[in-house]
Amino acid sequence: MAAKNQQTQKPNKRKQFSSTKTDKDGSKSKKPKLLSSTPSSTNPSNKLLKKPFNSSKPKREHPTHSKFKKSESGNDNKELTKRERRIQAKELAEARKKKRKPHYTLEQELASLWEKMRRRNIAKEDRSKLITEALQKMKGKIPEIAGSHVSSRVLQTCVKYCSQIERDAVFSKLQPHLLTLSCNAYAVHLVKKMFDAASKKQLAGVISSLRGHVASLLRHMVGSVVIEHAYQLGNATQKQELLMELYSTELHLFKDLASIKESRLIDIISKLDLQKSSVLRHMSSVIQPILEKGIVDHSMIHRVLIEYLNIADKSSAADIIQQLSGPLLVRMIHTRDGSKIGMLCVKHGSAKERKKIIKGMKGHISKIVRDQCGCMVLVGIVSMVDDTKLITKIIIRELQTTLKELALDKSARRLLLQLLHPNCSRYLNADGLASLNLTVPSLSSKNESEIKSKKLSRDEESSKEAAKSDIPEENLDEESTKEVATTDSDMEATESGKGDIPEENLNSAEGGKKDPSLRRRELLVNSGLAENLIDVCIENAEELLTSNFGKEVIFEVAKGGSDGILHPTLDEKLNNLHEAIAELAAKPKSDESEEEHVLENFHSSRTIRKLILDCPAFASSLWKKSLEGKCQLWAQGHSSKVVSAFWESSDSEVRKVAKEELQPLVDDGTLKIPETKQSANEN
Template identity: 50%
Template sequence: MAKPAHKKKDGASSSSAALKPRNAAGKKKRGDSGKSKGFGEKNKGSKVAIAKSGHFQKKRSGGGDQSRTPQEKKRKLSFKKDEGVNEDAAKPSDIHKKFDKKKPVDRKAKKELLESRKRKRKPNFDIEKDVVSLWEKMRQRNIKAEDRSRIVSETLAKMKGKMVQMAMSHSCSRVLQSCVKHSQEAQKNEVFQELRPSFLDLCLNTYACHLALRMIDNAKKDQLQQLLSILHGNVVRLLRHPTGSAVVEHAYHAASGSQKQELVSEFFSPEFRLFRNITKGRIKEILSDEPAAKRKTVLEHMTLSIQPILEKGIVDHSIIHRVLVEYLSIAPMSMVGNIVDQLSGPLLVRMLHTADGAKLGVLCVRHGSAKQRKKIIKALKGQVLKVARDDHGYAVLLSVIDVVDDTELVTKVIMSELATEIRELSVNKYGQRLILHLLTPNIPRYFPAELLKTLKSPVEFISSSKTTADACEKGDDECGDVNDGDDNTESARISKKDPFLRRTELLSKSGFAQKLVEACATNAGELLRSPLGKDVIYEVARGGVDGIMLKATPEGISSVHKAIADLAALPKDKKTEEEHVLEHYHASRTIRRLVLDSSCHKLDGSSESFAQMLWSLALQGRCTTWARGHSAKVVAAFRDSEDPAVRRVAKSEINSLVDSGVLEGRKAKATSADAARK
């Protein structure tokens, strides 16, 4: 009698297997092997089947043997061994292989091996090793001059005849630079003569280009001309190279005016690279006597030369800025639009440090579309304060204030950054012009004539170059004649919003006006005594052109008046190091200007003018104390003030000073002036 199935595992297993259907060949169907036996059975076949079915594998992101635990890997290996699988081929190398401990490395032998390999790869390895060791002694700060001169001579002697190869090396290039720096004049000439034939190769090498820059710095007048002669015909090619462009830029700065023109003229046409001394100045002057076909050829050649440089983004150099200005002066407006589109963005910010680069920036702002202006303003984000203090870059910010109608974007990006450092900008030569441009735009007293010309027309004859270049494209022989365009029509096309409304929004929306009056009231003494800040505080206290500040913050203007009057009311103290504002040269003249223009400071008839406040707080009954020196100009200004109420109040006291001879009157001034003329 057979035992029950639940007591005999093998029987239960066989009976359950007998119930499974089989295919025609008598084999189990695919997928049944994992279900025929339990997980706890020790049958070899069942273990292999279960292992193949994947029940022992955990779901991991990596997959494969690397995702299994060591125990699973051992178990899988035992299954493969039972099946007759090659053990060496199946087991992972990092699980079962037992490694011996690493033997200690012989560093000396390893170093010798590396040196032998370098010696085979570098023919001058031994010389390089010697000169680097000498360089370590040469570059010390506490070494004597005689010892350094001896080491320099020894180093140059070792490198003689091999300086070009040494200059291409990372370490030896620095050795040569130090030798040139500390060598005698005769030794510098020897190095120059040996490196001069390979100057172009030095320009294109990552390490040797620094030595080429040193050669330009130390070159005499005739030596510089030799180097420029080597560059002649290769300027355009070198400017497309990352390191070569830096050398050409360095040579451009070291060259004279005529030499600079020769370098730039290689962009004009191929004949300028082959011949010399045919340039007469600017490109418009050169093309004035040329036929139309020649002008068209020059324009096409300049386009082909400039385009690869712009595509590579090599726009940091001043020679490229000069070439672009020359190109835009003769290009049609369609080509100008292409250049503006390429430069609008981060590329333009890298060009604002030169005069020509700033002109290009103003050009892009004035002639760019709304989308292009938006890209330029966004590119300036985080760089506004740096650009505002730059010698040339601030002109682009002035142009943005002038023509961009999107005051919300300008407020968010530019005005918000300027508002963080109003005091510092007020005493900066270029930063204060931004503040003054908001209050009194385009006033010749504060802005140089060249700057006003740049803001109006950044590139010479840009409005009329369309006619000129288009005529050249059509082959018109009269395309050299240039006529200026209508400035009013151009301004209307560039910007639509009213200038006063635009400046009012920039001052009010950003809170710049309120922060400006707070800075002037807090730092009134510093600004009055500053030769640059005095103009800012004067225009703020005056209220700006058309009373723009009075309408924005009338209470703030009164606080500035009060701060100035309080400083003037302080008693004269000779013990203090700081000079009194009424006796200071700049401060006294600024206060005098405010007194003379005091009628402009009234927002309405009920408000008190600055002259009235100053008289009541500082000068009433004390004019005798301030009737001499620089302060006498302030006292005399009350007699000529535009405010009639102030003249009436101060008349009696000032006339008594004039009669007593303490304060000079108008007649006395005229008499002394006539005597001086005689």
């Protein structure tokens, strides 16, 4: 039945209508005919639509016309040679330059004099004559031609080698036009040369003339170079005078307010009773255009940013850190304040921002790690950032190719030593350790509302407990104040680093969530850096031991690092390193050789001594291979420090091995040991 119904049912099709409509009589309707495109001859208005025939258009003449025929002589249309065309073009160019440049002839004369006066093998008298002649030619026109590409170079040479009287004359002519010249791409070098050659009085006058224009010049790509140069040359008072203009509108307008002794912005605000919100608005209006243009290379801007972050609220500080996180930060970390900004960005930046910072350093790691300030940013990264895979990929891989040079470099070794022995005051100075603990106040401290809510909750809990234990209401306030005092003291202890968090883990507590020892192991051991570093130490043991900076790296590696981080995995490699050092010490002593023995060298003898005292495994290896039966030979000079270390060692087995041979030397007075250490070992 179902099949039958399907056959009987007809498919519903949509009715199709023809597009043409039929009239009542059945004939199809047609569209009205269009007017003919050809204008009728009867309509006179159509004549106006025709394009008029241009009878004045010249007809194309045939090449055989008499105008194109050569003259009988054939010299009129003769083509010029290449040399003649080149000479003609040069003459035309010279003529155009003379019209365009009013002092073009003078510049050509000065250029010829400059080629003579800038030679190195010229006599001083001849050079002074040429300089005097050049200054005479420029007399009355110095401000006009100072911005020229050629004349500015001539003036720089004149200012450098001329007499003091001539220099003062040039200075007096250019000083009224200082602001204009500071923004010129060519004259800026002349202005810097003037600053370098200026006396103290002239420099003070120049810096005072810049007042009121510091912010505008800092926003200029060329003018910012002049401000930075003046900032570097000025004394502390002059530097403060330049900075004050950027802090507040009041300090910008009134010169007397800027002459206070306080240097920190927080102290200035409190002393002058300035509104913090007004200061923030003014500083943000100064800083934002500078950051948008990317003018972040100057130390003056870095100082302003540090002061801004100290007083900025949470959103403003986070916005600045977000703007700086990336390739822009690489151009800032070469200064002391710029390095601090870099570490603040690493510490308070999000995971995404830290990733941008590290990726922005790609390709520049070897240069950054050798910089005195830049290396501290890398130290902060390996101490705070939890993404060890990214650090290994971008930073560690680039460092592994030049480990020997890094170990011998004064600044670069700090990164290796931070991984081997973190936060050691022997390798990082007080300023470096303090910079690792820097924080932005608004981003690190808790909100007041949160603190108040916690205090209220504690008060409620204490009141409930008091009600349960029937404590009188008079004693409730005392107990609550005690609890608040204890919690406040705990917060102060954690902030100062004296709480439950160890000193080495203080940075990681704020900067990252990963365990510091685990982070170190992943960066040092799992990445293969430690293995490569041990191989470099084995190959260059003598050079590292006798170096002033490399000795510390080889000492930490041979010791196994802080907390023995290298020992479980790389014991075999470390034993090879101990044997390599022992082989160097086992070389015979000879007075004829020019190279100094490692036991007699100042640096290497002290390093080997420390290894004997701190690493018993190395001490036993050195004794068996190098010093057994030869102590009397090395009992004097720098080598005596090495021999006496066996007697002073805190390890009983090391003392026991060497005591039989060293006892006669101590009794004879050949080997001198301090009485305090000798009595301590006897006990």
